[in-house]
Amino acid sequence: MNTSHFTLYDMLLRNAANSANRVAVFHDQGQLTFRDLLHRVDAMATGLAGLGIGKGESICILAQNHLSYLELYGACAKLGLLAYPINWRLTAEEVHRIVERAEPCMMIIDDTTRELVAEERANNHSVPHWYIFGDTPIEGFEAFDTVYDASSPTVAERSEPDDAFAVISTAAVDVIPRGALLTQNNIVAANMQIMAVMGLCETDCNLLALPLFHVAALGSSFSTMHAGGANVLMNRFDTEAAARLIEAHKVTYITSFPPVLSNIMDKAEELNLSLDSLRHVSGLEAPDTIQRLHATTSAQFWSGFGQTETSGFVTLQRAAEKPGAAGKPGPLCQVRLVDDYDRDVPVGTPGEILVRGPMVFQGYFGLDEVTEYTFRNGWHHTGDVGRFDDEGYMYYVKRKAEKELIKPGGENVYPAEVESVIMEIDGVTGVCVFGVSDTQWGEAIKAVVETPGGASLTAQQVIDHVGSRIARFKRPRHVEFTEQLPTTDEGLVDRDGVKATWGETS
Structure with a gap:
């Protein structure tokens, strides 16, 4: 027997034993203690095992945040299943490519994504189980609430710390977004590092507003939970609701990508809310926004470097420590x-x-x-x-x-993917896509399009075409045209030359 064994499910067991009556999750229908959370995770695990879903099999989730979504991560940790969350902002074609690669045994959606997977549901006969979060089934999808089975304990092979736990998508380099395969060990280590550096403890409360398909949401929620703190679950981010939830639940921790933090501070000022419970804000933000946070609250902004591939932050500091x-x-x-x-x-x-x-x-x-x-x-x-x-x-x-990457509002966009879509347009013979600074989103996408002979093409046509083929957050915000892009001696587009000429927004 391996006495060094410790999984994410072991963390849930420990919390239920040590802090049974402490609130683990505040959600739109009430709250769960750590004991309640464990019972629901166990019931879900029993139901999944009863469907014949076994260790190592994958479950795709295409949904906005939901209590069952968070609990599914716990059930996957118990059974050794592989959670494969999908970005709900993708197109149906992009979703299809991911499902094709994932080969899941179950697909879970919600009301907001049912139309997105309508064609997938009709044509994909390899996925045996199709479910929708909630207690109401729809045509082709069983109600996920029926999976929970509290009648008997789960009989299943025990998961291991090095078992594959989640595939979190990064940007699309090869048309299909690459999926970073994270183990339970990876998440436990990330939890411990955040707890140690930021000092998270059982009095902390995290606003879980970022989508659960994102590593930042997975990291903040599980590190807070690991520390014995609570999560306030938002189904989807709303500025006013976020400000009011911070006030109501004395939230201490939020994760932000532009323009989340500035919008929350604006709304709090409008509603006369102090945000005085905040202690930690982490993520990416503009210096002016960070300075405003420090000037108007007692919170510290944490800046650092990390990736999905590293389960979160690799380096981390209080932003004021070394600007x-x-x-x-x-x-x-x-x-x-x-x-x-x-x-x-x-x-x-x-x-x-x-x-x-x-x-x-x-x-x-x-x-x-x-x-x-x-x-x-x-x-x-x-x-x-x-x-x-x-x-x-x-x-x-x-x-x-x-590996040039653009991050509008915290999303990952590879220029090559956008470029390949723009090259589909008649009259386009070349294109260079890159990131430019943006006061609202931190970074925006710009495309410089080569159209010899002054082909009749407008910026809006380019933007609309990209939005019709891939996720809308990958659309260029700025488009310029040229009859000839600069090239290198090898005949490739000179990206540095393009940026030197067209790098400013217009």
Whole structure:
């Protein structure tokens, strides 16, 4: 027997034993104690096992936040199932590609995504179980509430810490979004690191407003739960509701991507709410927004560097500690900065960020060659560039050219995916897509489109075409046209040259 065994389900068992009557989850229909939460997770696990779903099988979830969604992560941890959440902002075609790769034994939706999967439900005969969250079935979908079975304890093989636990999608490099395969060990390690660095404890309360398909939501909710604190579950983010929930439940912790934090502070000011319970805000935000948070509340903004592939933050600091820095490596991470030949670079010199430690994912789901290349020489190559100062603080510099990424409002968008869609338009012979700063969303997508001979094409036509083919958050916000894009000696688009000429928004 392995006495070092500790899973996420063990964390739920511990909380139910140590803090049985403490509130674990506030939700739109009431609240659950840690004892209640464990009972519901057990009942769900029993029901899933009763359907014949066994260890290692995957469940796709295409839904907004829901109590059963959060509990499903617990049931997957108990049974050793693989949760495969899908971004509900994708198109039906993008969802189909992910489901095709995931090969799930169950597909779960909600009322907001039923139309998105209508064609998938009609044509996909390989998925045996189709469910919808709630207690009301619809044509082709059973009510998920019927899965819960509290009549008997679950009889199932015990899960292991290194079992695959969740596949969290990153950006689409190869048309289909890559899925980072995280184990229970990865999430437990990420929990411990956040708890240690930020000082989370049982008095903390997290506003779970970000979607549960995102690693930031998974990380903040489970680290708070692991610390014995509560989660306030929002089905979907709403600014006024968020401000009122922070006030009502004395929320101490929120995770933010532009423009979430500024909108909450604006609404709180309008409603005369103090936000005085806030202690921690983490994520990505503009310096002015962070400064405003510090000036008007007692909360600290935590900035850092991390990826889905690292289960969250690798480096982390209070933003005021070293303005502009991404912090120092956490206690469970080893970080190197290297050149193109994996040689360590001197202090102050930019280099690719390499990471090793128990938080690093197990690889990209179904992409062995990509995984092998990413893990070359025994380190996870992030594709991001940073530099260290002489005090050990890391500063984020940029993304490597082959992994250029745009993050509008916290979403991940690879330029290559948007470029491939724009190239479908008649009269387009070249395109370069890149990120530009944006006061509302942090970063916005810009496309410079090559149309020789002055082809009749408008910016709105380009934007609409992208929105019709892939998720709407991947649409360019800015479009410019040129008869010829600059090229390198190799005949490729000179991305640096394009940015130098068209880098400003207009």
